[in-house]
């Protein structure tokens with residue numbers, strides 16, 4: 001139990017918010033705790049050569065693979081000490097909205113294979129896929145908390161909508177002090193990709209068009225709000241907006257086309 005409290009910034013300990021976060025952590029984590037008092041998410045590393053095959057291109061990488069001490073994959077879509085107060089506020093807002101089932105927090109793991117069987121919405125996408133234990137999801141590729149993509153997604157199934165509470169870290173810098181546009185494209189793609197997967201199963205991005213309206217300061221918190229607008233045969237049309245946490249600044253607007261795949265194995 002102590003290890004879970006340590007995930008929450010100490011300044012929050014007496015606040016109502018900390019109660020919410022703490023309660024949520026307790027309810028979402030029923031995994032057994034380590035007996036030695038160490039954090040459940042203490043990281044253990046090993047190194048080994050693996051082969052990554054993508055679109056016919058083969059390359060050898062040496063990667064480090066991360067596991068929680070309990071042996072369970074770490075869910076990165078839960079609060080950690082790098083999350084700002086603004087990030088926690090938005091997270092708690094959507095956790096509240098999830099209590100009646102309208103919204104659903106999407107767990108997030110470092111490896112695609114760790115997601116298999118854990119989230120029924122995405123089971124169709126993951127079943128039958130060839131997934132290596134040693135590759136990493138791009139947005140979860142950094143070991144240190146807070147340096148890259150800190151985010152949590154919430155799905156609204158009836159609205160075919162996904163929101164991502166997102167805090168870009170310093171390794172995503174483009175212009176000094178601001179997030180690189182490519183990182184913004186990546187979080188948009190992943191957010192609407194989640195929507196597209198929900199409605200259509202296996203999909204790939206065919207087109208993504210982004211208007212960058214206002215730069216995103218590093219360390220700020222934004223809400224990436226994407227939804228499916230319509231499906232025509234195999235084509236899934238989506239749109240997305242990126243707003244500042246206070247809803248006052250529109251950072252980016254996007255439209256996208258995803259194509260439903262019959263099978264990834266043919267490529």
Ligand SMILES: CCCCC/C=C\C/C=C\C/C=C\C/C=C\CCCC(=O)SCCNC(=O)CCNC(=O)[C@H](O)C(C)(C)COP(=O)(O)OP(=O)(O)OC[C@H]1O[C@@H](n2cnc3c(N)ncnc32)[C@H](O)[C@@H]1OP(=O)(O)O
Pocket residue numbers: 106112115119122189190191193194197204205206207233234235257259260261
């Ligand atoms: C997000 C997390 C949620 C949580 C999930 C939990 C666990 C999940 C674990 C892992 C999930 C991983 C990632 C999350 C998901 C998404 C985020 C990343 C998504 C990407 O980052 S993915 C990489 C970039 N992506 C590519 O690397 C695609 C390269 N590309 C191709 O592989 C082909 O190009 C393809 C397959 C797209 C289509 O090929 P194809 O042969 O199947 O289909 P075809 O060409 O026949 O087109 C059929 C109809 O679409 C029209 N059409 C096609 N392309 C168009 C275009 N660009 N503009 C306008 N119309 C277009 C045609 O005109 C025709 O239209 P019509 O039927 O009317 O004639």
